[in-house]
Amino acid sequence: MDKTSIEEMRIALVTGANKGIGKEISRQLSAKGLLVLMGARDRQRGEEAAAELRAQGLRVEFIQLDVTSQQSVDDAAAEVERRLGRLDILVNNAGIRLDWSAASELTVDILKETFETNVLGVFRVTKALLPLLRKSTHGRIVNMSSGLGSLTWNTDSNSPLPSRHLSLAYSSSKAALNMITVQLADELRGARIKVNSADPGFTATDMNRHRGQKTVEQGATTPVHLALLPDDGPTGGIFGDGGPEPW
Numbered sequence: 001m002d003k004t005s006i007e008e009m010r011i012a013l014v015t016g017a018n019k020g021i022g023k024e025i026s027r028q029l030s031a032k033g034l035l036v037l038m039g040a041r042d043r044q045r046g047e048e049a050a051a052e053l054r055a056q057g058l059r060v061e062f063i064q065l066d067v068t069s070q071q072s073v074d075d076a077a078a079e080v081e082r083r084l085g086r087l088d089i090l091v092n093n094a095g096i097r098l099d100w101s102a103a104s105e106l107t108v109d110i111l112k113e114t115f116e117t118n119v120l121g122v123f124r125v126t127k128a129l130l131p132l133l134r135k136s137t138h139g140r141i142v143n144m145s146s147g148l149g150s151l152t153w154n155t156d157s158n159s160p161l162p163s164r165h166l167s168l169a170y171s172s173s174k175a176a177l178n179m180i181t182v183q184l185a186d187e188l189r190g191a192r193i194k195v196n197s198a199d200p201g202f203t204a205t206d207m208n209r210h211r212g213q214k215t216v217e218q219g220a221t222t223p224v225h226l227a228l229l230p231d232d233g234p235t236g237g238i239f240g241d242g243g244p245e246p247w
């Protein structure tokens with residue numbers, strides 16, 4: 001790619017982009033003319049997903065990225081730096097949900113594994129890519145959260161959450177992720193980098209054995225909107241399709 005086109009084009013990196021909402025976010029962003037780096041931990045799954053979107057005429061590239069591996073994240077950051085020199089948008093989409101039972105039945109191992117991906121993984125990737133986001137004039141970080149991480153909704157028996165007390169590991173990981181959003185957003189105001197959490201809503205993907213009511217096209221709408229926020233847009237909030245949501 002020549003230098004002029006890199007300077008003109010916005011560059012996004014989406015983690016966990018080989019399937020589900022992450023793949024659809026990649027499709028929607030690239031359809032708007034961005035260059036999208038599709039992060040995936042598995043080379044074959046990642047390359048297949050990128051090839052599928054390229055066959056639709058979209059500008060996407062696979063990048064190997066396991067959010068739980070410091071080496072993998074450092075290598076990915078070095079590759080983006082070497083090839084493109086900056087990053088405009090980071091969508092921290094990769095996530096896992098391993099628990100579907102009552103809080104007292106959760107094991108320490110599942111809690112640790114969930115936080116390793118959903119919290120430490122996001123922090124690791126963000127820290128590694130921050131120097132490249134600082135080189136952008138319109139940096140955006142979107143953290144894929146969930147209504148299940150809302151303390152307000154978890155303590156409201158009339159809340160819109162289905163089965164809100166059957167996912168302590170997943171829900172607490174998203175609550176911790178929301179704190180990363182708030183504190184980074186505050187710190188990065190001066191750097192013109194906006195940081196927001198996105199709640200895609202209950203979306204049919206492998207994560208919930210396709211029981212979600214929304215399609216991936218619908219689930220990707222809010223994160224894509226936050227990735228493309230104008231300079232006077234909000235920072236440090238959590239948003240769903242209906243607008244701001246409670247912490």
Ligand SMILES: NC(=O)c1ccc[n+]([C@@H]2O[C@H](COP(=O)([O-])OP(=O)(O)OC[C@H]3O[C@@H](n4cnc5c(N)ncnc54)[C@H](OP(=O)(O)O)[C@@H]3O)[C@@H](O)[C@H]2O)c1
Nearest residue numbers: 016020021041066067093094095144146202203205206207
């Ligand atoms: N679906 C919903 O209803 C819903 C609701 C609220 C929030 N969310 C959030 O939305 C995001 C996407 O979820 P989804 O529903 O699209 O789930 P999904 O279909 O299960 O996709 C999850 C993606 O994350 C990747 N991933 C998992 N661990 C990873 C790691 N260590 N390194 C890199 N990638 C990793 C997976 O890769 P592999 O294919 O290699 O496993 C996959 O690409 C998640 O953060 C989730 O918590 C989803």
